[in-house]
Every structure is written in structure tokens, then in C-alpha cells.
Amino acid sequence: MFKEAGKILKSIGPGMIITASFIGPGTVTTMTQGGAGFGYSLLWAVAFSIIATIVLQEMIIRLSLVTREGLGEAIQDLFKNKIGKLIIVWFTLIAVTIGCAAYISGDLIGTSLGASYLLNLPEHWVAPVIGVIILFIGLFGNYRFLEKIMLVLMVIMGIIFITTMIVIQPDTSGVLKGAFIPTIPDGSIITIIALIGTTVVPYNFFIHSTAVHERFGNIKELKYARWDTVISITIGGIISAAILIAAATLIEGKEVTSVIQLAGPLEPVLGDAAPVAISIGLFAAGLSSAIASPTGAAATISSLLGWQGGMESKKYKTVFTIIIIIGIITSALGFEPLQVLLVAQALNGIILPIVAILIFIIINKKNLMGHYVNTLWLNIIGSIVVLVVTFLGVYSLIDAIMSFMS
Template sequence: MSWLKNVGPGVLVSAAFIGPGTVTVCTLAGVNFQYALLWALLLSILACVILQEMAARLGIIAQKGLSECIRAEIKSPVVKLFSIILIFSAIVVGNAAYEAGNITGAVLGITAIAPSLSFQIGQFTLNLWSIIIGAIAFSLLYLGNYKLLEKVFIGLVALMSISFIVTALLVKPDISAIFKGLFIPTTGTAGILTVIALVGTTVVPYNLFLHASLVGEKWKEPGDLKIARKELTWAIVLGGIVSMAIVISAAAPNLPEVTSAADLAKGLEPLYGQYATWFIALGLLAAGITSSITAPLAAAYVVRGMLGWQGGLDSFKFKSVWAGILILGVIFSSLRFQPIEIIRFAQVANGILLPVIAIFLFWIVNKESVLGKYRNTLWQNLMGVIIITITIFLGAKSIYTVLQSL
């Protein structure tokens, strides 16, 4: 069992993208496009491995987080201020949207097996379940005793992940169609938002900050880089396989549309039969609450690093950041929007904001003053430029698609 000692931040990164957003977006991809968008997931997995390796290398060699390095390396006060505002905007908007998706995912699970609860405030109708989930996440974060509960939730998410892989085998999919979907990129105007959502749900921008900070706590020597690379590669590839399994499972039932957890559950009916709805409900609830805890914490780490705060996790300023993100998530989640659309919007927002964070990371890992001989090689730079170019293109095209539909 010595391999367990090497299990670290890479598993957390993988667990972060197996949440309500991944289940929802991958189900939508399978229902609406069958296997045609599997190539987008393959691209996302490769991009995730390459970018997270850069973040891990930065954390181990520099023994600093990404936000601390950006703050230290930008000398011009004007450029530093602009960069702080840009990163704040990306993290606050991205994490608030992501938090709304997490809370909505948990609510989607609850309402599959319990009645909807809402109340009226003036002209607004608020979803009471969103407020309850937000209150649970707030309490767990404030008290700081969420670790044991988090392990239980992660266990449920892992069980849900294994279930999708088994289901993908049970439905006996068309293997030739899967290979075609993996290696022949096809999409249309209708599919571009789903493509960017698949990227956004796999390569989560805040994970680049979180990973760089966490590896520095676990590994202290340059020699540990080999272990970190192996751990994150296996974890992300396994997470990607789960995402693909969800697409394959969702493509089998030939659903006309997906609007509820009961629809999401149809992909698991070959394995769980009439209990599939209960199973997906518990899985979404667990994934939603787990992610509702980690997303605000990640935002607080970023802000602390960018502003150079010295206080610990119990400081008022640190708590104010995660509380603000959590409150924004509750507000966005509780308004009268379709739950599936809120979750998809969160992933699209992350996909659009990804190039901003990736460019900052790319710049830092090329600085000799930060990484010395461990800075990016020519091959790593080539792969980084390709990934950033593709994400910028997809983000621009998705924005254009949205503007065209207005």
C-alpha cells in the first residue's frame, strides 16, 4: 500500500472535475451529439495534464503558489494592478458561476427524491434548497470540520464514477463510432457551447492555482517532481475516462432532452434499474456539496496570494472571500433559471476564462528567475502555445455564437 503515500493533489484536481457540472455537461453531450464530441474531452484531458504539470512544477520548485509568483514577478505597479484586477475578475466570475453550478447540482439531486421548496420575496422567487445547501457549506467551512464529511462525499462520487464506467460497458456501444468521435473533430454552431463547456468542466481555472499551492505543501524537493507528474497524469486520465463513460452512457437511451436528475439517471438504468434516480440523486448531492466547499476556498487562496495577505485561514479577510463567493453562488442558484442551464453556463464561463489564467501560468513557468533550469522546455512551450491558442479560439467562437443568438 506504499503507493497511497504518493496520492496527493492530482487526485483532488481529478475529483474537482467529476462534479455536477461534468455529469450534466457530459450527459448533454451524449444526448445531443452521441459520440461526436468525445474529441473535445480527449483534447481537454491532454490540456489538463499539460497545464496542471506546469502548475505542479511551479509549486514544487518555487515552493510558492501561482498567485504569489505573479505578484512577485510583476514589477510595474500599473501592470501589477491591471493583472490583479484581471485575475480577480476571472476567479470571482468563474468561481461564482462554478459555485452556482455546484449548489444547483446538489439541489438537482435533492429535488429528484424530495419536493421543490421556494418562497417569494417581492417579484423574486427563491429556491429554498439552494439556500439550505449554501448554509450547510458555509457551516462546514466556518467550523473547519468538513474533512471527515468530505471523505464520505468523495467516496460517493467515486462510486458514481465507477458506476458510469460499468454502465458504459453494459450498454455495448458502437466502438467504431467511439473512435470516430475521439479522433475526428466535428461540431457545428449548435455544438460549440457544449465543446467549450466540456473544456471548462475538465480544465478548471482555479485548479491551476490550487494545485500549485497544494503540491508545495506535500513535496519539498525537486526530485519529487517525477512522483508528482506520475500521480497527476494517472488521476487526470482516470477522471477523463469517467467523463467519456458518462457521454457513452448518456448516448445509449436516446433521450429527447435533459431537464432533471431523473433524465440524467436514465444513463444508469442498465446498471441500477428503478433505483437509478436515487443513485444519481445521492451522487449529485455529494458532488455538489464537496465542490461547494472547495471552490470558495480556492478563490480565497488566490486572493490571499495576489494581495500578499499574511493572515492564516482563520483570518477575517480570508473568510470574507470564501463567504462572498458562496453567497454569490447561492444567489445565482436560487433564481428561477433551469438548473441544467445554470450548470452548463458555469462550465462555459470557466472555458472562456481559462485562457486568461493559462497565459499567466505560461508566462511564469518560462521565467528563469522563478524555476531556473526547471523552466519550460521547447516542447512544453510548443504544447502550451497550442493549448492556449485552441482555448482562445473556442472561447471567441462561443462568445460569437452567443451574440449571434441574441
């Protein structure tokens, strides 16, 4: 029993990279706004987003270990028509790359918020320095190094945000009600979409596919890859929920401009350490997301174009470098053009349901997956997840178009 538990713990890695990727400044801010605006009532949306992520990412690891291909290669193999294949491959590639390039500046600025608060320096000074550090990580690191960094950042976030939730002693009955009884308070639909949308991220499918190849040898290790996914993403869900619960307990009804606001109500408990603790947590969340953006672009392009060599190939590192340099320059200039972000949001709104549907189709191909195709229950759960993700994507697309026109 203990030997088996040890093997499971040693398998933790790729799933933690995915978890560290989706818990970034956007997630921290969205969870804070959700708790402050609607109390505990939207915890069910966090729970659903974690279930959806586990379901989709489990399909990815099964696909990767059975076929020994990345998601991009599997998508290419799905299309026999060359024109259809060309359209899907290049649209996915362009959409994910533009999204990563558009959001990297915000990721670096979000990372710098925690550091600049502690160092008392402007964000646009700190952000480029963090970008340069990430660039060196990408150029000189490898998969194992990336895995260790993400694990450390997850531990830091877990300690800070989960400890905060425990220390403030939230209303247990309110938490349970919010988690298990879905409600949609007036004005909450956009927040619900944001809560789910910050967790189910298209490029994480490609990162996970690449990471599984780096970490696990063959289909015999599927059990451990599944444990890695379930444990890692569940921990991420607990951290996300802890942030929402803390905000709901401490600052419900107040307008949120920064997650640092959580520090004020914590001072009677943690004293002068309150803002330091929150700032460190925000820095860890930002750094993990800022590393994930160029990693996501590189993994997606490598997989869709069939580049060999994984995370250590020159082509992979070239894409990583280009994306992070874009972030360094734009964060230094404080440049975050609304039009580009709206385009990225619109493309993400299209690509998320497309990729989710393609994954669902591929994982049900008997001639490809053999007896590792989805079971009936996985198809039922997967169908619900795909339908909700499609709704989110369409809503996000419409919202982006309306914002662009206004």
C-alpha cells in the same frame, strides 16, 4: 515496485481536488447533452480537455514546488511595472471572484437536484441546507479534511458513472472512433467549446497551487505530485467520458432537460435502483463543485494578495464564507440573474487565456525555474493547448457579448 506504487497511491490528493472541482453539475449536464445530441462523435473533445488540463496543471505543480510560491505571487513577480502588475492582479482577482459568486447558486441548485429527487423536496429548500453544510466544512475543516471529502466524492462518482457505462455495453468501435478521430458535426461547435470549457477552469490553477503547498514538501516530491495530477485528472476524464458514452448509448437523439433522464433506459438493467444511482452520482458531482467555487475564490484572492496561512487562515475562511453565503441566499430565492452570469462568462472568456499565457511565460523563465523549465516537447504541446484555450476564451467572450446585447 510495490513500495513505489504505495507511495504513488499515498500521494493522491491535490489532483483529486482539481478533478472533483471540474466534475460538477455543469460538466454532467454538458456531457449528457453532448452524448444525446451527437452520439460518440465528440469524445475526442473530452480527451483533448483532459490532456490540456494535465499539461497546464503539471506546469502549476512544477512552478509551486520550485519557487515555493503560489501562482498569484509568481504572476506579481512577473511584472516589474507597478501599473501593469496592478491591472493584471486585480483584473484576475475580480474576474475569478465574480465568476465563483455568480456560479455558486447554480452549483448548489445542481447539487440539490439529486438530493431533492431522492427526498421529494423542492430544490430551493434543499440547496440552502447543502450550502450551510459546505459553510461548516469551510469554517471548521482544513486541507486534509477537504482532500478526504473530495476523494470520497470522486469514488462515488467513479463507481456510479463508470459502472453505468460498463453495464449498458456501448458500441466499442463507435467509442474508439469518437475518441481518436476528431469530427465536428453540424451544430456541435458550441457543445465542443462547452465540453472543453467545463474542464479547463481558471480558478483550479490557484486551488492546485495552494493544495500542492499543503501536501508536498519540496521539489524532491515532484515525481509524486506529477503522478497525483496525471492519475487524478485521467480518472476525471474517464468519468466525464462515461457520462457522455452513457447518454450516447441510452438517449441519443432525445432532448435533454435533466441528467435524471439516464435513469429511464437503465431501469431494465438496474430496476428501481436506476434513478437512485443517477441521483447519488449527480449529488456527488454537485457537492464537489459547490465546495470548489468558494475554495477557488479564496485560493485566488489569497494567492494574488500574498496572504499567508493557506486554507486555515482567517482571511481565506472569510472569503470562503462570503461566497457560500451568497450561494445560500440566491439558491433559497431561486435567484440566478442572467445578466450576472453573462458578465461572469465574459470575464472567464478573457481571464482563461490570459492566465494560461502567463503560466506558459513563467514556466519558461530560466532564471526562475532553472533546469525545471519546459522541455521542447512540453513547449510544443503547451503552445497548442494555450492556442486552443485562447480560441475558447475569445469565442466565449463573443458569445457572452452577443447574448448580452440580444
